[in-house]
Amino acid sequence: MKAVQFEEFGGPEVLHIVDREVPQPGPGQVRVRVQAAGVNPLDGKIRSGALQALFPTTLPVVPGFELAGVVDAVGEEVEELSVGDEVFGWSDTGAYAEFALVTAMAVKPSGLDWASAAALPVASEAAERVLDLLGIKAGETLLVHGASGAVGTLAVQLAVERGARVVGTAGPDNLDRVAGLGATATTYGPGLVDRVRALAPEGVDAVFDVAGKGALEDSIALRGSTDRIITIADFRARELGITFASGPGQRSAVRLGAVGRAVAAGDISVVVTTYPLERAVEAQQLSDGGHSRGKLILLVS
Template sequence: MRAIVFNQFGGPDVLHEADTEVPQPGPGQVRVRVKAAGLNALDGKIRSGSMATVRPTTFPAIPGGEFAGVVEALGEGVSEVQVGDEVLGWSDTGSYAEYALATSVAPKPADLDWQSAAALPVAGETAERVLTLLGVAAGETVLMHGASGAVGTLAIQLAAARGARVIATAGLANQDYLTSLGATATVYGTGLVERVRALAPDGVDAVFDLAGKGALKDSITLRGGTERIVTIADFGARQLGVTFSQGSPQRSAVRLAGLAQDAASGKLVTTVTAYPLGQAATAQQLSDAGHVRGKLVLTVS
């Protein structure tokens, strides 16, 4: 099969196309013919080697943790899905490829396109996990740093669905985008504490840091301590006493199916920029640079 692989740590240029063996599903797994693969910031961190101590990599490696596609083969004990089902889910083997194995998948609604479906598994799980960790509830104000990406796009809407008000930061080019999602938008950088206090005179109840670009100290100032601050991007969090949240092995196919239905009906908005599989290096370079609006997705013909 055709796949994007890397044989050593480095920049996006280490990614290249290769012919690899079609994976065979084990017990509890399905093999999916991938139609679209989601691209995440974590993919670039793994490729660079910066995650090597916590995410060991065996070369050659295929990047990618999520996909949308068609079930092609079933492993022993699988009964929830059938060959030919259209699904989305989390990849066990890397998703930048024509085929991927998966243990947890959800049905793809007919009205949801492949690219939008591939944008949901990782971002949806991350957004819901952190909002739950923060205990976000109706009537509260949540500050989100760097919220114009894939996770932020969903997190703003999911927090609003809980009845919370969201103040979200991004660069100047994404202010209108944040507003369109239902957030009160402001820019990050110098003067952030004063800007947020002007927007929320009664204070913020929780902080979700998606940027990892030095906003935690300001967050502690705004919260008056480290309670109810969670980051998914700042590796210096523990030194400040702030919770760092990584991906959870408790992935819910049932909840993913609900998010997919909401996206198909228009209740949940996704924003996708797609590249062909062969341009994975270009897409990861954009991801590494930050400031991506919504989700980057690779299409597999």
């Protein structure tokens, strides 16, 4: 099968297409013919070697944590899925490939396209997990740093569903998009504290940092403490006494299925930018830059 792989740590240029053996499903696994694979900032951090201390990686590696595709083979102990079923979920073997093994997945709703389905597993899990950790309630004000990205757009919409008011930061080109999600939009960067205080004079009850671009000190100033501030992107968190909540989290097929149905019904929107698998280098370059709008997706088949 065709797959993207790297054999050494470095920049996106270490990625290249290789031929690998098609993996065989073990107990509890299915093999999926991949249609679309999600590109995440974590992919680039692992590829660069920056996270070896936290996520030890044995080379060579096929990147990618999330995918959507068609069940191609079923392992032992799998009873609810059959060959031909359309699914989306988390890859066990790397998603930048024509085939991957999957344990945690949901059946893809018929109204959900492949790219949007592949955009959901990682981002929806992270968004829901952090909103739960923050204990967001109706009537509260949540500040989201990086509201136009894959996790940020879902966090905004899910928080609004909970009855919260959201102030979301983004670049100038993405302010209209963030406002369209139901948030009060403002730019990030110098003067952020004053801008947020003008928009939310009653204060912010919680902060979700998706961007990891140096906004933690401003978040502390706005909160008046480190309480109810969580980042999934800024590794300085522990130095400042802030909760760092990045990681694999709980891979719930039930919750993923619910989000997928909401997207298919038009209740939640996602924005995707697609590249063919052969342009994985370009997609990761854009991801590494941190300015992509919505979710980057590799189309495989």
